Amino acid sequence: MRPEGVKLLPWLVGAGDLLMIAAATALAIRFRVSLPIFDTAGDVLENSVLASGFFVATWLVMLAFFGAYELDVFGAGTEEFKLVVNASFFTGALVATMAFLMQYPLSRGFFVLLFPIGVLMLLIGRLVSRRIIQRFRVRGHFNEKVLLVGTPGYIGEIHTVLARESWLGYRVIGCLIPHDYAGLEVTSTGIPVLGFIDEVRAVVDEHRPDVVFFTAGAVSSSTQLRRLAWELEDYANVQIIVAPNVTDVSSERVRIRPVAGLPLMHLGRSRSQLATNDAKRAFDLVGALTILALVWPLLLAAMLWIRLDDHGPIFFRQIRVGREGKEFTCFKLRSMSIDAEQRLPELEGRDHVLFKEPNDPRVTRPGRFIRRFSLDELPQLWNVVRGEMSLVGPRPPLPSEVEQYEDDMLRRLNVLPGMTGLWQVSGRSDLSWEDTVRLDLYYVDNWSMVQDLLILARTVTAVLASRGAY
Known part of the structure; x- marks a missing residue:
């Protein structure tokens, strides 16, 4: 219930x-x-x-x-x-x-x-x-108890996603596994084993989950899944979820078509080509000019503060890699000391190819403020106007980062890099490198204008809350 x-x-x-x-x-x-x-x-x-x-x-x-x-x-x-x-x-x-x-x-x-x-x-x-x-x-409210069903490997993958995305409201209470894994009491990800798959009805009676989640390895045939669903049909308050062996695909690309009793899943092509259409370009141009018209007094004040603080240059120019590997000059308000590049060896280690230090001593007084509210990125609106960036897209990488990309990561270069994106609204610098790549690839393959609007709306709250900004 x-x-x-x-x-x-x-x-x-x-x-x-x-x-x-x-x-x-x-x-x-x-x-x-x-x-x-x-x-x-x-x-x-x-x-x-x-x-x-x-x-x-x-x-x-x-x-x-x-x-x-x-x-x-x-x-x-x-x-x-x-x-x-x-x-x-x-x-x-x-x-x-x-x-x-x-x-x-x-x-x-x-x-x-x-x-x-x-x-x-x-x-x-x-x-x-x-x-x-x-x-x-x-915070633990409005959560539903989830019983995972499948092999330990698939159960671990689903549990990792549900634990990472705790805002979905799914709390895993245990799992059911095939008889092949008899003797296993706890999975490698720490999920208690409550029984075997064919004991689903008895386990539901005892633990009363809200959701029974069948992973990709839960059943050996469609007939077995149908019989398991029959066993649960008396539990009106128990929801059945079946996870196919497909991940990071948006609903816009999925179409279920029943054919001869088979629920065939049709996957649409990657939407990366749509993310470069004229409508998105027009939206970017109008949006960038509108934002510039609204924030120019704030931008001017930040520029004056930077100049008066240490009399150094106002802008920080850096070569970044854009769509199809084309390099461009990315503009930002300077937030670090003039000798920041020379002081780089003072800092320890890098997180894979993505690096940002939360307590970087090279950041100036105005730099800490403008970084906290992402004001340092406002000059990138000019990059958007010039067509080198988009309002929404993957993070613009450095050439040195691109040199370390694996084949999958190169797909990030199929679209224009963005001032904001899923990586920013999901935690910004608090994210690991793997999560940043996963979110960027999801955006590239599943682009939609509705998603862009939602990301822009979430960006406002992310910036105001200063999540992961340093």
């Missing part, structure tokens, strides 16, 4: 949606009455207020109908945001159709304002609720 806290999640998220829709309705009414672009109308306020209750109720019903309150969509992936957008568009179409058929004098200005504002506020609300849910999960 799922914990009571988990069952409350749809209601809590629904309360947040109600608040966002109500606020959007109030803003739409306010702007409709006050903005000079709309004609005045004496009955606009009265008609809009009367209709707003119906709009709010219909919107919430459509969100529920589209599955936006299913437990599986909370906390991870882009499916939640797609459902919100789809339900919102359907609600708008339904409201417009009913107003036309019933000849209700609905203000067109109110209608035009309500749904764009409402969709934006709903997405913001869902993003905030996701961050809150993930933080609670990391």
